[in-house]
Protein backbone atom coordinates (compact mmCIF):
# COMPACT_ATOMS: atom_id res chain seq x y z
CA UNK A 533 0.00 0.00 0.00
CA UNK A 534 1.15 3.48 -0.83
CA UNK A 535 1.95 5.43 2.36
CA UNK A 536 -0.07 8.64 2.61
CA UNK A 537 0.77 11.48 5.05
CA UNK A 538 -1.07 14.79 4.96
CA UNK A 539 0.31 17.99 6.47
CA UNK A 540 -0.06 21.79 6.17
CA UNK A 541 2.44 24.34 4.88
CA UNK A 542 3.01 27.53 6.91
CA UNK A 543 0.36 29.45 4.94
CA UNK A 544 -2.23 26.71 5.47
CA UNK A 545 -1.96 24.94 2.13
CA UNK A 546 -2.32 21.14 2.22
CA UNK A 547 0.68 18.98 1.28
CA UNK A 548 0.50 15.19 1.00
CA UNK A 549 3.36 12.70 0.81
CA UNK A 550 2.73 9.54 -1.20
CA UNK A 551 5.42 7.00 -0.40
CA UNK A 552 6.23 4.00 -2.64
CA UNK A 553 4.51 0.84 -1.43
CA UNK A 554 7.74 -1.16 -1.17
CA UNK A 555 9.59 1.51 0.86
CA UNK A 556 7.43 2.65 3.79
CA UNK A 557 8.68 5.78 5.57
CA UNK A 558 7.86 7.28 8.91
CA UNK A 559 6.99 10.93 8.46
CA UNK A 560 7.77 12.81 11.69
CA UNK A 561 6.82 16.40 12.58
CA UNK A 562 10.47 17.27 12.00
CA UNK A 563 10.21 16.38 8.33
CA UNK A 564 6.67 17.65 7.76
CA UNK A 565 6.89 21.13 9.33
CA UNK A 566 7.33 24.16 7.08
CA UNK A 567 9.47 26.71 8.93
CA UNK A 568 9.33 29.45 6.28
CA UNK A 569 6.53 31.53 7.85
CA UNK A 570 4.91 32.34 4.51
CA UNK A 571 2.47 35.27 4.27
CA UNK A 572 -1.25 34.50 4.36
CA UNK A 573 -2.79 33.33 1.10
CA UNK A 574 -4.49 35.85 -1.16
CA UNK A 575 -8.07 35.91 -2.31
CA UNK A 576 -8.93 33.97 -5.47
CA UNK A 577 -8.98 35.65 -8.84
CA UNK A 578 -12.30 35.87 -10.64
CA UNK A 579 -14.22 33.84 -13.18
CA UNK A 580 -16.13 35.83 -15.77
CA UNK A 581 -18.98 34.48 -17.83
CA UNK A 582 -18.42 34.77 -21.59
CA UNK A 583 -21.94 35.37 -22.86
CA UNK A 584 -20.78 34.89 -26.46
CA UNK A 585 -19.92 31.21 -25.91
CA UNK A 586 -21.51 30.30 -22.59
CA UNK A 587 -18.07 29.46 -21.19
CA UNK A 588 -16.33 30.64 -18.00
CA UNK A 589 -12.96 32.39 -18.22
CA UNK A 590 -10.68 32.47 -15.14
CA UNK A 591 -8.95 35.84 -14.78
CA UNK A 592 -5.80 35.27 -12.75
CA UNK A 593 -3.70 38.40 -13.11
CA UNK A 594 -2.00 37.65 -9.75
CA UNK A 595 -0.30 34.66 -11.37
CA UNK A 596 2.03 36.98 -13.33
CA UNK A 597 4.33 37.00 -10.28
CA UNK A 598 4.61 33.21 -10.10
CA UNK A 599 7.92 31.35 -10.23
CA UNK A 600 9.28 31.13 -13.77
CA UNK A 601 12.15 28.74 -14.60
CA UNK A 602 14.10 29.28 -11.34
CA UNK A 603 17.78 28.23 -11.15
CA UNK A 604 18.18 24.56 -10.15
CA UNK A 605 19.47 25.44 -6.65
CA UNK A 606 16.29 27.45 -5.92
CA UNK A 607 13.79 24.88 -7.24
CA UNK A 608 10.54 25.09 -5.22
CA UNK A 609 9.79 21.36 -5.63
CA UNK A 610 13.17 19.87 -4.81
CA UNK A 611 13.41 18.52 -1.24
CA UNK A 612 14.30 21.18 1.34
CA UNK A 613 17.99 21.84 2.03
CA UNK A 614 19.69 24.41 4.30
CA UNK A 615 20.15 26.79 1.35
CA UNK A 616 16.83 26.06 -0.40
CA UNK A 617 13.83 25.98 1.95
CA UNK A 618 11.46 24.71 -0.77
CA UNK A 619 7.72 24.01 -0.89
CA UNK A 620 8.44 20.49 0.36
CA UNK A 621 9.68 20.52 3.98
CA UNK A 622 11.10 16.97 3.88
CA UNK A 623 14.70 16.29 2.87
CA UNK A 624 13.50 13.38 0.73
CA UNK A 625 10.27 12.11 -0.74
CA UNK A 626 8.84 9.79 -3.38
CA UNK A 627 5.77 11.65 -4.71
CA UNK A 628 4.27 14.82 -3.24
CA UNK A 629 1.02 16.65 -3.97
CA UNK A 630 0.44 20.18 -2.66
CA UNK A 631 -1.82 23.15 -3.28
CA UNK A 632 -0.33 25.58 -5.79
CA UNK A 633 0.91 28.80 -4.18
CA UNK A 634 -0.18 30.72 -7.30
CA UNK A 635 -3.45 29.00 -8.24
CA UNK A 636 -5.64 29.94 -11.22
CA UNK A 637 -8.58 28.56 -9.20
CA UNK A 638 -9.12 28.75 -5.44
CA UNK A 639 -8.36 28.52 -2.62
CA UNK A 640 -11.98 29.54 -1.92
CA UNK A 641 -14.65 26.96 -2.73
CA UNK A 642 -18.21 27.66 -3.76
CA UNK A 643 -20.87 27.22 -6.37
CA UNK A 644 -20.82 28.85 -9.79
CA UNK A 645 -24.36 29.72 -10.92
CA UNK A 646 -25.86 27.60 -13.69
CA UNK A 647 -27.55 30.64 -15.21
CA UNK A 648 -25.30 33.59 -16.03
CA UNK A 649 -25.22 36.52 -18.43
CA UNK A 650 -23.01 39.36 -19.61
CA UNK A 651 -21.38 40.99 -16.59
CA UNK A 652 -21.57 37.93 -14.32
CA UNK A 653 -18.43 37.58 -12.21
CA UNK A 654 -17.82 35.08 -9.43
CA UNK A 655 -14.72 34.26 -7.36
CA UNK A 656 -12.55 31.75 -9.24
CA UNK A 657 -13.54 28.87 -6.98
CA UNK A 658 -11.72 25.56 -7.12
CA UNK A 659 -8.37 24.08 -6.33
CA UNK A 660 -5.05 23.76 -8.17
CA UNK A 661 -2.53 21.19 -7.01
CA UNK A 662 1.04 20.40 -8.03
CA UNK A 663 2.20 16.77 -8.26
CA UNK A 664 5.97 16.29 -7.89
CA UNK A 665 6.76 12.94 -9.53
CA UNK A 666 10.25 12.48 -8.08
CA UNK A 667 12.72 14.26 -5.77
CA UNK A 668 15.24 14.32 -8.69
CA UNK A 669 15.39 17.75 -10.32
CA UNK A 670 16.16 16.52 -13.83
CA UNK A 671 14.69 13.76 -15.99
CA UNK A 672 11.09 13.12 -16.85
CA UNK A 673 8.16 10.83 -16.11
CA UNK A 674 9.35 8.32 -18.71
CA UNK A 675 12.51 7.81 -16.63
CA UNK A 676 10.63 6.83 -13.45
CA UNK A 677 10.64 3.25 -12.21
CA UNK A 678 7.43 1.26 -12.58
CA UNK A 679 7.02 1.37 -8.78
CA UNK A 680 7.19 5.18 -8.80
CA UNK A 681 4.81 5.40 -11.75
CA UNK A 682 2.39 3.28 -9.68
CA UNK A 683 2.71 5.70 -6.74
CA UNK A 684 1.87 8.66 -9.00
CA UNK A 685 -1.23 6.79 -10.24
CA UNK A 686 -2.26 6.15 -6.64
CA UNK A 687 -1.81 9.88 -5.93
CA UNK A 688 -3.95 10.83 -8.95
CA UNK A 689 -6.65 8.38 -7.83
CA UNK A 690 -6.64 9.55 -4.21
CA UNK A 691 -6.73 13.22 -5.23
CA UNK A 692 -9.52 12.60 -7.73
CA UNK A 693 -11.65 11.10 -4.98
CA UNK A 694 -10.82 13.83 -2.45
CA UNK A 695 -11.23 16.77 -4.83
CA UNK A 696 -14.48 15.38 -6.24
CA UNK A 697 -15.93 15.55 -2.73
CA UNK A 698 -15.15 19.28 -2.24
CA UNK A 699 -18.11 21.69 -2.36
CA UNK A 700 -18.95 23.01 -5.83
CA UNK A 701 -16.39 20.97 -7.79
CA UNK A 702 -17.70 19.76 -11.19
CA UNK A 703 -14.61 18.27 -12.83
CA UNK A 704 -11.18 16.98 -11.74
CA UNK A 705 -8.39 17.13 -14.31
CA UNK A 706 -4.93 15.58 -13.71
CA UNK A 707 -2.44 16.58 -16.40
CA UNK A 708 1.19 17.10 -17.28
CA UNK A 709 2.71 19.70 -19.59
CA UNK A 710 6.18 18.51 -20.55
CA UNK A 711 8.70 20.76 -22.32
CA UNK A 712 9.46 24.49 -22.28
CA UNK A 713 8.05 24.63 -25.84
CA UNK A 714 4.54 24.29 -24.47
CA UNK A 715 4.86 26.72 -21.60
CA UNK A 716 6.36 24.74 -18.73
CA UNK A 717 7.62 27.15 -16.07
CA UNK A 718 9.48 24.63 -13.90
CA UNK A 719 11.92 21.97 -15.17
CA UNK A 720 11.52 19.61 -12.19
CA UNK A 721 9.35 16.66 -13.37
CA UNK A 722 5.85 17.47 -12.18
CA UNK A 723 2.22 17.54 -13.17
CA UNK A 724 -0.85 19.38 -11.97
CA UNK A 725 -4.43 18.70 -10.95
CA UNK A 726 -7.19 21.26 -11.52
CA UNK A 727 -10.53 20.94 -9.73
CA UNK A 728 -12.96 23.17 -11.63
CA UNK A 729 -16.24 24.68 -10.37
CA UNK A 730 -17.72 24.19 -13.86
CA UNK A 731 -17.60 21.58 -16.64
CA UNK A 732 -14.82 22.77 -18.99
CA UNK A 733 -15.72 23.52 -22.63
CA UNK A 734 -13.91 20.47 -24.02
CA UNK A 735 -15.38 18.13 -21.39
CA UNK A 736 -18.79 19.63 -22.20
CA UNK A 737 -18.44 18.79 -25.91
CA UNK A 738 -17.19 15.25 -25.22
CA UNK A 739 -19.81 14.78 -22.51
CA UNK A 740 -22.69 15.84 -24.76
CA UNK A 741 -21.54 13.49 -27.56
CA UNK A 742 -21.17 10.64 -25.07
CA UNK A 743 -24.63 11.28 -23.61
CA UNK A 744 -26.28 11.40 -27.04
CA UNK A 745 -24.73 8.06 -28.02
CA UNK A 746 -25.60 6.50 -24.66
CA UNK A 747 -29.25 7.56 -24.95
CA UNK A 748 -29.49 6.26 -28.54
CA UNK A 749 -28.13 2.91 -27.29
CA UNK A 750 -30.68 2.89 -24.43
CA UNK A 751 -27.82 2.96 -21.94
CA UNK A 752 -26.41 -0.37 -23.15
CA UNK A 753 -23.20 1.01 -24.63
CA UNK A 754 -20.92 4.03 -24.27
CA UNK A 755 -19.37 6.05 -27.09
CA UNK A 756 -15.80 5.55 -25.87
CA UNK A 757 -16.44 1.84 -25.40
CA UNK A 758 -17.73 1.63 -28.95
CA UNK A 759 -14.73 3.55 -30.36
CA UNK A 760 -12.33 1.32 -28.42
CA UNK A 761 -13.98 -1.78 -29.93
CA UNK A 762 -13.90 -0.30 -33.45
CA UNK A 763 -10.24 0.65 -33.19
CA UNK A 764 -9.26 -2.78 -31.84
CA UNK A 765 -11.20 -4.55 -34.60
CA UNK A 766 -9.68 -2.33 -37.30
CA UNK A 767 -6.16 -2.51 -35.87
CA UNK A 768 -4.48 -0.05 -38.23
CA UNK A 769 -4.14 2.67 -35.61
CA UNK A 770 -3.40 0.48 -32.57
CA UNK A 771 -0.22 1.28 -30.63
CA UNK A 772 -0.46 -1.38 -27.93
CA UNK A 773 -2.98 -3.69 -26.26
CA UNK A 774 -2.82 -4.94 -22.68
CA UNK A 775 -5.13 -6.99 -20.46
CA UNK A 776 -6.93 -3.92 -19.09
CA UNK A 777 -5.90 -1.01 -21.34
CA UNK A 778 -5.37 -0.33 -25.02
CA UNK A 779 -3.77 2.63 -26.76
CA UNK A 780 -4.40 3.88 -30.27
CA UNK A 781 -4.07 6.92 -32.48
CA UNK A 782 -7.68 8.05 -32.92
CA UNK A 783 -9.30 7.78 -36.36
CA UNK A 784 -9.56 11.58 -36.65
CA UNK A 785 -6.48 12.64 -34.64
CA UNK A 786 -6.16 16.41 -34.41
CA UNK A 787 -2.51 16.68 -33.38
CA UNK A 788 0.64 15.52 -35.23
CA UNK A 789 1.15 13.08 -32.34
CA UNK A 790 -1.97 11.95 -30.53
CA UNK A 791 -2.55 8.79 -28.53
CA UNK A 792 -5.66 7.78 -26.61
CA UNK A 793 -5.20 5.29 -23.76
CA UNK A 794 -8.48 3.67 -22.76
CA UNK A 795 -9.35 1.15 -20.04
CA UNK A 796 -11.25 -1.93 -21.28
CA UNK A 797 -13.77 -1.51 -18.47
CA UNK A 798 -15.97 1.57 -18.33
CA UNK A 799 -14.98 3.55 -15.24
CA UNK A 800 -15.70 7.23 -14.59
CA UNK A 801 -12.29 8.17 -13.23
CA UNK A 802 -8.91 7.02 -11.94
CA UNK A 803 -10.36 6.56 -8.44
CA UNK A 804 -12.59 3.78 -9.80
CA UNK A 805 -9.71 1.66 -11.16
CA UNK A 806 -8.89 -1.59 -9.37
CA UNK A 807 -5.43 -2.58 -8.10
CA UNK A 808 -4.61 -4.79 -11.09
CA UNK A 809 -5.70 -2.09 -13.50
CA UNK A 810 -3.46 0.46 -11.78
CA UNK A 811 -0.55 -2.00 -11.83
CA UNK A 812 -0.88 -2.43 -15.59
CA UNK A 813 -1.40 1.28 -16.14
CA UNK A 814 1.90 2.01 -14.32
CA UNK A 815 3.66 -0.10 -16.94
CA UNK A 816 1.69 0.89 -20.05
CA UNK A 817 1.80 4.62 -19.37
CA UNK A 818 5.60 4.50 -19.03
CA UNK A 819 5.77 2.47 -22.24
CA UNK A 820 3.77 5.10 -24.16
CA UNK A 821 5.90 7.99 -22.88
CA UNK A 822 9.06 6.08 -23.83
CA UNK A 823 7.69 5.53 -27.32
CA UNK A 824 7.08 9.26 -27.70
CA UNK A 825 10.61 10.02 -26.55
CA UNK A 826 12.12 7.38 -28.85
CA UNK A 827 10.70 8.98 -32.01
CA UNK A 828 13.26 11.79 -32.19
CA UNK A 829 16.81 12.44 -30.93
CA UNK A 830 15.52 14.98 -28.36
CA UNK A 831 12.62 14.71 -25.87
CA UNK A 832 9.20 15.41 -27.39
CA UNK A 833 7.06 18.09 -25.71
CA UNK A 834 3.63 16.76 -24.80
CA UNK A 835 0.41 17.38 -22.95
CA UNK A 836 -0.85 14.37 -21.02
CA UNK A 837 -4.52 14.95 -20.22
CA UNK A 838 -6.72 12.66 -18.14
CA UNK A 839 -10.35 12.97 -19.22
CA UNK A 840 -12.45 11.96 -16.23
CA UNK A 841 -16.23 11.94 -16.01
CA UNK A 842 -17.60 15.34 -14.93
CA UNK A 843 -19.48 15.28 -11.61
CA UNK A 844 -22.60 16.43 -13.48
CA UNK A 845 -25.28 13.73 -12.92
CA UNK A 846 -26.48 14.01 -16.54
CA UNK A 847 -23.03 13.55 -18.11
CA UNK A 848 -21.46 11.12 -15.66
CA UNK A 849 -23.20 7.81 -16.51
CA UNK A 850 -22.19 8.05 -20.19
CA UNK A 851 -18.62 9.27 -19.55
CA UNK A 852 -15.58 7.04 -19.67
CA UNK A 853 -12.11 7.64 -18.24
CA UNK A 854 -9.37 7.96 -20.85
CA UNK A 855 -6.04 9.65 -21.45
CA UNK A 856 -5.37 11.96 -24.39
CA UNK A 857 -1.64 12.27 -24.94
CA UNK A 858 -0.87 14.92 -27.56
CA UNK A 859 2.14 16.71 -28.98
CA UNK A 860 2.49 19.58 -31.46
CA UNK A 861 5.74 18.06 -32.77
CA UNK A 862 5.53 17.24 -36.47
CA UNK A 863 9.22 16.71 -37.23
CA UNK A 864 12.57 16.64 -35.39
CA UNK A 865 12.83 20.43 -35.63
CA UNK A 866 9.22 21.50 -36.26
CA UNK A 867 6.31 22.20 -33.95
CA UNK A 868 2.76 22.80 -35.08
CA UNK A 869 1.46 26.16 -33.90
CA UNK A 870 -2.22 26.70 -33.46
CA UNK A 871 -2.87 29.30 -36.14
CA UNK A 872 -5.96 30.79 -37.76
CA UNK A 873 -8.02 27.69 -38.50
CA UNK A 874 -7.27 25.93 -35.21
CA UNK A 875 -7.03 28.88 -32.79
CA UNK A 876 -9.80 30.99 -34.25
CA UNK A 877 -12.18 28.35 -35.57
CA UNK A 878 -11.26 25.20 -33.63
CA UNK A 879 -10.97 23.47 -37.01
CA UNK A 880 -7.89 21.26 -36.93
CA UNK A 881 -5.75 20.43 -39.94
CA UNK A 882 -3.39 17.55 -39.30
CA UNK A 883 -0.28 17.20 -41.49
CA UNK A 884 0.27 13.57 -40.47
CA UNK A 885 -1.93 10.53 -41.08
CA UNK A 886 -3.08 8.72 -37.94
CA UNK A 887 -2.19 5.36 -39.53
CA UNK A 888 1.44 6.32 -40.25
CA UNK A 889 1.87 7.80 -36.76
CA UNK A 890 0.47 4.62 -35.20
CA UNK A 891 2.85 2.50 -37.27
CA UNK A 892 5.84 4.56 -36.12
CA UNK A 893 4.75 4.35 -32.49
CA UNK A 894 4.19 0.58 -32.75
CA UNK A 895 7.56 -0.12 -34.30
CA UNK A 896 9.83 2.30 -32.46
CA UNK A 897 12.42 0.61 -30.26
CA UNK A 898 11.56 1.24 -26.61
CA UNK A 899 14.22 0.95 -23.90
CA UNK A 900 13.02 -1.75 -21.47
CA UNK A 901 13.53 0.41 -18.41
CA UNK A 902 15.83 3.16 -17.27
CA UNK A 903 18.78 1.47 -15.61
CA UNK A 904 19.82 2.68 -12.19
CA UNK A 905 23.19 4.49 -11.94
CA UNK A 906 24.63 1.36 -10.28
CA UNK A 907 23.50 -0.83 -13.19
CA UNK A 908 25.01 1.61 -15.69
CA UNK A 909 28.32 1.49 -13.86
CA UNK A 910 28.26 -2.31 -13.74
CA UNK A 911 27.72 -2.46 -17.51
CA UNK A 912 30.85 -0.45 -18.25
CA UNK A 913 34.27 -2.05 -18.86
CA UNK A 914 36.40 -2.27 -15.75
CA UNK A 915 38.04 1.06 -14.87
CA UNK A 916 35.64 3.21 -16.88
CA UNK A 917 33.27 5.66 -15.20
CA UNK A 918 29.82 6.70 -16.27
Ligand SMILES: [Zn+2]
Nearest residue numbers: 607610669720
Ligand atom coordinates in the same frame (compact mmCIF):
# COMPACT_ATOMS: atom_id res chain seq x y z
ZN1 LIG B 1 13.83 20.59 -8.48
